[in-house]
Amino acid sequence: MVMSLVNRERLVNEFLELVKIDSLSRKEREMANALKAKLEDMGFAAEEDGAGSKIGGNAGNIICKVPGNIDVPAVLLMAHMDTVEPGIGKSPVVEGDIIKTDGKTVLGGDDAAGIECILEAVRILKENSLQHGDIYIVFSVAEECGLLGAKNLELKDIKARYAFVMDNGGEIGEVAVRAPSQNHIDVKIWGKASHAGLEPEKGISAIQIASEAIANMKLGRIDEETTANIGIIKGGQATNIVCESVDIKAEVRSRNEEKLKAQTEHMKNCFEKAALKFGGEVVFNSELLYPAFNVSEDDEIITILKKASAKTGIPLKLVPTGGGSDTNIINSKGIKAVDVSVGMDKVHSQKEQISIKDMIKSVEFLVAIISSVEK
């Protein structure tokens, strides 16, 4: 491979600068300001949308257009600005090739690594006058608390055909092309309270209803693309009271929307049948957190990735993922999107870390991706 165009020192220093900024979900103000300033320093106008006020946050999505110098389809590059907790006062430690946390917080490489990868890639294109089409950059807010920034992002001014979301772990070259949809389920079961010793026959036990329902329910791995889980169950006050109500939280995931619906219906039916049997009531609420996506291997976006892999020698590995990301939302809004690894490791933990070599490689891969878009 030709000598890397990546400026290692600039990359590392800016990454450290970014992760030191507190940027919890809905509190991305300082990060948004820093990124806006950086994009403007690079000579590009950066705008902020109104997502912040819609979701009760203090910053909106940052949107920037980098004008192209050739006539090929535009791409969208995306990374999220927020981090999970504990994320206040992050103090990264550099140990040789590894950047890690001091053990007290997450590193925030999820997703500062994605942000840094995009910034460095665009600088390289500019410095070396490389050919590329229009590039839209979106730094989203509130990804970690339900993809709220992406959900509120208006795509009408973003004329991209392909989107590369830089927000995944794994080896560089790993790209998530399939992800499930998820239903979040809230159930409230109502029975009737009564003294458990004096007149139990006047009570209806919400716990018994829940037990009966769950005992009859298919849970766990339903099939190769569907899972279901009861995660939380709460209820009851004392042993001498027939339990009046139980709250249950559950989820269903599937890469197939029909199966998602069917499993959710099945769970609802189990609760309703059990309530009917005991004479109680059920309030069942299901909310689609995000839709599934499934990019086929013969899609044009995969051709672009294959070319980038051939150019860089970085092996391409198309993988499914079990989680949701901005990629789910962007796909559902009509731009073909995949989730590209930037090498983040042990995310959402105080052991989060990242390799500098991987970060450099991820920039090289992204530059090659952008350069591989053809008419």
Ligand SMILES: [Zn+2]
């Ligand atoms: Zn992330």
